[in-house]
Amino acid sequence: MSECEGLTALVTGGASGIGRATAELLARRGARVAVLDLDPSTVGEPLTAHRADVTDDASVRAAVAAALGELGGLDILVNNAGIGARGTVESNSDAEWHHVFDVNVLGMVRTARACLPALRASAHAAVVNTCSVAATAGLPQRALYSATKGAVHALTLAMAADHVHEGIRVNCVNPGTVDTPWIGRLLDAADDPAAERAALEARQPTGRLVTAAEVAAAIAYLAGPLSGATTGTALAVDGGMQGLRPRTGTR
Structure with a gap:
């Protein structure tokens, strides 16, 4: 597949997990891809990598400038860097609330802000934010994480x-x-x-966890020219977790 041939992409949090799977898939589809990560030491060709702390505006701007200097412009930004948090609304300190919002929400703001001038010069400009089913479904022990992802969902629509x-x-x-x-x-x-893995699998109607490759495929679709008529959309990749209520027994 070569629908991204000739395009350039930047992926935050791209050294592992969803970000790494996305960066590698975009590269296989023809894009030139740069990764931003706190620890990009495991990233190799065909990707290029730059260290960036998304909680530090100067770090983000420096890394974006270096990446765009190599790429020669920017068509695709994948805002993927993020961290998790467990607990109810009582569980996390003010400091942790501020830190998780700083990474998960303001990190996307800082990166998008640094990339917008280059994106405006592209004929195929696309931003894809990694959100979560936690933005739209009430999950236990995820108050702080869910709040940040609800903000990402709203931010996506506003952007x-x-x-x-x-x-x-x-x-x-x-x-x-x-x-x-x-x-x-x-x-x-x-x-x-x-038992914990079994519980996580059971709450998804498909009965299994989602793979990073499946999320990467959705991101690559939204980032590519074939989705040129799609904007302001949240694409669920959740095994039916948000919308389906299957029967668990038989008559």
Whole structure:
């Protein structure tokens, strides 16, 4: 597949998980791709990599400038960098609330702000934000994380409205529970990892976790020219978790 041939892309949080799968898929589809990450040491060709801390505006601007200097412009921004949080509204300190919002929401703002001048010069400009089913479905023990992803969902719609007349499309993907290193760490920390994995799988109608490759495919679609009529959309990649209510038994 070569629908991204000749395009350039920047992926934040691109050294692992969904971001890495997305960067590699865009490259396979013909794009030249740069990755921004706190630890880009594992990233190799055909990707290029730059260290960036999305909570630091100067770090973001420097990394974006370096990446765009290599790429020669920008057509696609994938705002994927993010962190998780567990607990009810009582569980997390003010400092943690501020930090998770700083990464998950303001990190996207800083990166988009740095990239917009280059995106305005593109004939195929697209921004894809990694959101979550947590933005639209009430999940237990995810108050802080859900609040940030609800903000990402709203931010996506507002950005789409602001930039549609500049030819910049803005969409987001809403994954369910994805089998990533972060989920692996959560499972490892559980009292009964096997039981916790079974519970996560059971709450998705498909009966399994979403793969990073499946989310990457959705992001690549929204980022590419074949979705040129799509903006202001949240694409669920959640195994039916948000919309389906299947029967769990038989008569």
